[in-house]
Amino acid sequence: MLARLSLRLRVFLFFAFLGLGAVAIVLGALGVGYGRAQSGDMTSAFVFVAVLSVFGVLGLTAGVWLLFDENLAKPIERLAADMRVRAHTDGATAIDMQATRYLGDLAPAADAVGRQLSESATSTAATVASETARLALERDRLTALLTDIPVAIILISPAHRIVLYDGQAAAVLAQVHTPRLNASIFDYFDPTEVERAWASAVRFGREISFTMSGADGQQTYTARMKPLENGAGYMLMIDEAAAMISPETARPLIYDFDLLEQASGTSADDKLLSDLVFAVFDTETTGLLPHKDEVVQIGAVRIVRGRIVAGEKVDMLVDPQIPIPVVSTKVHGITQAMVQGAPTIDVAARRFHQFAQDAVIVAHNAPFDMAFLHRHSKRMGLSWDHPILDTVLVSAVLFGASQTHTLDALCDRLGVTIPAAQRHTAMGDARATAEVLCKMLPMLEARGIGTFGGILTEMRRHGRLLEDLN
Numbered sequence: 001m002l003a004r005l006s007l008r009l010r011v012f013l014f015f016a017f018l019g020l021g022a023v024a025i026v027l028g029a030l031g032v033g034y035g036r037a038q039s040g041d042m043t044s045a046f047v048f049v050a051v052l053s054v055f056g057v058l059g060l061t062a063g064v065w066l067l068f069d070e071n072l073a074k075p076i077e078r079l080a081a082d083m084r085v086r087a088h089t090d091g092a093t094a095i096d097m098q099a100t101r102y103l104g105d106l107a108p109a110a111d112a113v114g115r116q117l118s119e120s121a122t123s124t125a126a127t128v129a130s131e132t133a134r135l136a137l138e139r140d141r142l143t144a145l146l147t148d149i150p151v152a153i154i155l156i157s158p159a160h161r162i163v164l165y166d167g168q169a170a171a172v173l174a175q176v177h178t179p180r181l182n183a184s185i186f187d188y189f190d191p192t193e194v195e196r197a198w199a200s201a202v203r204f205g206r207e208i209s210f211t212m213s214g215a216d217g218q219q220t221y222t223a224r225m226k227p228l229e230n231g232a233g234y235m236l237m238i239d240e241a242a243a244m245i246s247p248e249t250a251r252p253l254i255y256d257f258d259l260l261e262q263a264s265g266t267s268a269d270d271k272l273l274s275d276l277v278f279a280v281f282d283t284e285t286t287g288l289l290p291h292k293d294e295v296v297q298i299g300a301v302r303i304v305r306g307r308i309v310a311g312e313k314v315d316m317l318v319d320p321q322i323p324i325p326v327v328s329t330k331v332h333g334i335t336q337a338m339v340q341g342a343p344t345i346d347v348a349a350r351r352f353h354q355f356a357q358d359a360v361i362v363a364h365n366a367p368f369d370m371a372f373l374h375r376h377s378k379r380m381g382l383s384w385d386h387p388i389l390d391t392v393l394v395s396a397v398l399f400g401a402s403q404t405h406t407l408d409a410l411c412d413r414l415g416v417t418i419p420a421a422q423r424h425t426a427m428g429d430a431r432a433t434a435e436v437l438c439k440m441l442p443m444l445e446a447r448g449i450g451t452f453g454g455i456l457t458e459m460r461r462h463g464r465l466l467e468d469l470n
Contacts, residue, residue, distance in 0.1 A: 010071070010072070011072070014064055014067065014068050014072075017064060018060065018061065018064045021060045021064075022056075022057050022060060025052075025053060025056035025057055025060060026053050026056075026057075028052075028056075029048070029049045029052040029053045029056065030049055032048065032049070032052065033045040033046065033048055033049035033052075072103070074099075074402055075099055075100045075101075075103050075107075076100075076103065076106075077399075077400040077402065077403075078096060078099045078100060078400075078403070079095065079100045079103065079106065079107055079110060080400075081398065081399040081400060081403060081413075082095045082096060082110075083095070083110055084398060084399075084443055084446070084447075085413055085414060085443075087443075087446070088439060088442050088443045088446065095107055095110060095111045097111070151168070151237045151238065151239055152165075152166065152168040152169035152171070152172045152237065152238040153165070153166050153168070153169055153235065153236075153237055154169045154173075154185070154235070154236040154237075154238075155233065155234075155235050155236075155255070155260075156185050156233050156234055156235070156236060157232075157233045157259055157260050157262070158231060158232065158233050158260075159262075160184055160185050160186060160194070160195075160198075161182050161183065161184055161185070161259060161262075162179075162180065162181055162182060162183050162184075162185060162259075163181075163182075163233065163255060163256065163257060163259045163260055164253070164254065164255035164256075164257070165179060165181075165253075165254055165255075166252075166253050166254075167252055167253070168238075169238070170254070170311065172188075172221070172238050173188050175214060175218075175219055176188045176214050176215050176216055176219075177351065177354045177355070178312060178313070178314060178351075178354070178355050179254070179311070179312060180302060180309075180312055180355070181254055181255070181256060181259070181302070181304045181309050181312065182256070182259055182262075182277050182304050182358075183357070183358065184358065185236070186215065187215060187354070187357065188214065188215050189212050189213065189214060189215055189221075190212055190213040190214070190215060190217075193210065193211070193212040193213060194212060194236075196210075197210040197212070197223075197225045198225065198227075198234060201225045201226070201227045201234060202227055202231070205227065206226075206227075207224055207225065207226040207227075208224065208225055209222070209223070209224050210223060210224075210225065211223070221238050222238070222239050223236055223237060223238050223239070224236075224237040224239070225237075232260055233260055252310060252311065254309060254310065254311065254312075256304060256305055258305060259304075259305070262275055268360060268387040268452050268453075269387075269451065269452050269453030269456065270451060270452075270453060271451060271452055272450055272451055273441050273444060273445060273449075273450060273451065273452060273455065274305060274306055274441065274445070275305065276359075276360050276452060277302065277303065277304050277358065277359040277360065278302065278303040278359060278360050278361075278362045278389065278434070278437065279300055279301075279302055279352075279355055279356035279359040279360070279361050279362065279386075280300060280301050280302070280303060280362040280363070280430050280433050280434040280437060281298060281299065281300035281301075281314070281352060281356070281361065281362070281363055281369065281426075281430050282298075282299050282300075282363060282364070282369065282426045282427075282429040282430040282433060283295045283297065283298055283299075283369045283372055283426055284296050284297040284331075284332040284334060284424070284425065284426050285320075285328070285372060286320050286322060286323075286324050286325060286328050287325060287328055288368075290368065290371035290372050290375055291371075291375065293320075293322075293372075294318075294320030294321065294322055294345065294372070295318045295320065295345055295348065295372050296317065296318055296320050296324060296328075296332070296334045296339055297316070297317050297318060297332065297334055297425065297426040298314060298315075298316055298318060298348050298349075298352055298426055299313070299314065299315050299425065299426030299427030299428070299429070299430040299431075300313060300314040300315075300352055300355055300356070300430050301313045301427075301430055301431055301434045302355070302359065303362075303434055303437065303438060306438055306441055306442070307438060308431075308434050308435070308438065313427070314351060314352050314355050315426070315427045316342070316343060316348055316351070317334065317338060317339050317342040317343075318339065318342055318343060318344065318345055318348045319339045319340070319341070319342045319343065319344050320339065320345070321344060323336065324336050324339070331424050332424045332425060332426075333424070333425070345376055346376070346380055349373055349376060349377075349380060349382060350380070350382065352373075353382050353384070356386055359386065360386065360387045360388070360389050360452065361384075361386045361387070361388050361389070362388075362389045362390075362391065362433065362434070362437055363388075363390065363391070363433065364390070364391045364392055364407045364410075364429070364433045364436075365390065365392050365466065366388050366389070366390040366392075366466075367390075367466055370384065370388065387452060389437075389452075389455070389459075390459065390466065391407075391410065391433055391436055391437055391440070392405045392465055392466060393459035393462050393463070393465065393466065394437070394440055394444070394455065394459065395410055395440070396459075396462035396465055397444070397447075397449070397455065397458045397459060397461075397462065398440060398443055398444065398447070399413070401462055401465060405465065407429060407432060407433065407436070410436045411432055411435075411436060414435075414436055414439045414440070415439075416432055416435045416436055416439070418431075418432045
């Protein structure tokens, strides 16, 4: 019956109930006060009427507010969240008609608009998919061509950051640590030797040959450097790379040419969210107490310019050097036998630290996972001073604090699927968190939150959520 009332009538009834209730309370208080006045104590009667009226009206206001919040405010917030998700995903997410049943025709109207936009988007997506398939075919042909050339190729921006690398280059970079798009080339090769070669290539305006060392000093490479036109960067070619990988190994081409024009030197707070690099990670542990439990697995992926970069990941078991409780094994499936001979936290944390260099670290309930890393940081001499982003708080900013913000709830809301075998594994949860973040970034920008500093300001309003979780 109530669900059939129009939104305007429902709002009118709230205020009518508030007004009539206040009048009834005041009249009732006056009646009681009048009875006391008959006994001759006028002061007591007036005070009693005032107190009873004030507390009665306050109680009535609180009750009406609760009704308003439950029947209008929360459903409107839920509708806004559903519309935002629908606008920035594939449009398949349905608006919750049950939760918004008291909003009159607003929810059906929003659903109709969403369906119309979804149909238009489907038509556009078909055209885009056709063009994407053509570009993918051209990329595959280029990758095959580069694979046949026994030379590792790395394209580098004027800021000395990696813009492109092929499979053979990935094998070379991996000798130092994980290949990373938009990482500094100096993370992998001796800066002095590379900068000297760059200066010579620019001065002479042609390709030069030189010898360079790995950043850790354990490798030496014969390389060629070719400057790009108009100072747009340079191409680095390493001749002996073909012997490092087998012919059967998949050798994809990893690139983002927009990185050639990306500005450098800006603090993380001032950078656009779309320009940031994110290292999204998750841990599995022996328990839930960071001051005494230990990490048994670390999984991480990287996001560059709003997309997950294939092949750039950390996925490793960790020897906790303490027993793994059976109750913990039931959650993540990691047994004592599985971690025998695995790296300790000293090795695993350093590897992730390198992987996350120059990136914003992201996790779902980040304080929990970061606490395990901070615990050993002083002993290891590691400084975890990276900017931190928490997807729990990002979800609260977008969908409201009253919604559920678990990883499962976020995945359901945004259409992200976690295969059952990967749930509660570090890599599976890290990948799901990364996919969720990729979907939320354009939603933040649509809300007018375009910079990292902007989202930090908004997240601080919801910090209590993490306190409650932990």
